[in-house]
Amino acid sequence: MRRMRVVIHAHSLWSYDGRYSLDRIARIYGRLGADAVMMTEHDTGFAPERFAAYRAACAAASTPRCHLVPGIEYSSPDNDIHILTWGVGRFLGEHRPVLDTLRDVQAAGGVAVLAHPARRRAWAKVDPAWFGLLHGIELWNRKADGIAHGPEALALIRQTGLPAFAGHDFHRLRQIWPIWQGVDPPPPGADPEAALVAAIAGGRSTAMAFGRPVLDPDGAPRSLHHARAERLRRGLRDLIRRKG
Secondary structure, X not given: OOOEEEEEEXXXXXXXXXXXXXXXXXXXXXXXXXXXXXXXXXXXXXXXXXXXXHHHHHHHHOOOOOEXXXXXXXXXXXOOOEEEEXXXXXXXXXXXXXXXXXXXXXXXXXXXXXXXXXXXXXXXXXXXXXXXXXXXXXXXXXXXXXXXXXXXXXXXXXXXXXXXEEEEEEOOHHHOOOEEEEEOOOOOOOOHHHHHHXXXXXXXXXXXXXXXXXXXXXXXXXXOHHHHHHHHHHHXXXXXXXXX
């Protein structure tokens, strides 16, 4: 049975820094073979009265090939910690304390994933009180980590035992990379959003890269080639910047 290819962590024009409409995102990812994209618009500038319209816009932009799941990326008051959320039927507010956000997501029956631990050294600011309320950690964030998973995120996953996620953090085309979550398809007639949220809540998704799980069953990275390539990429980038 073919598993669904589910892209997580994507921003559209509904985010202040997005570049692409929901319709275009559905078309782009549908052509690339994604079955669903789990959107994560920034809480900054969002409002409760926009949330219903946003949900409706995701439904309208979805295609038979690619379903868009509405979600919000909530930030802490200092903007150092970001939490990806889905399955919550209302907007919770801007820049709230992380524990408050996580508790509200749980109460609403939603799911929450810690985003890009490497960004602003978020990994060093994680509170153990969050662990029981999180459903996963973004092991690989294309925008923050580049073309390899983050070592800080891997350490957190080993510490907590939480599932790994691989996200694009899509704002521009350069964030597209062959990483996704592998999810078993829902039964015929099931609501796609509810089915994907339930799969995440139940730990039934797998971080994938180039068609293979990012981690082996023991939790070790399957390949070091990505990390070597990322070190080379960053070295070349820094060299070009110095010469420029």
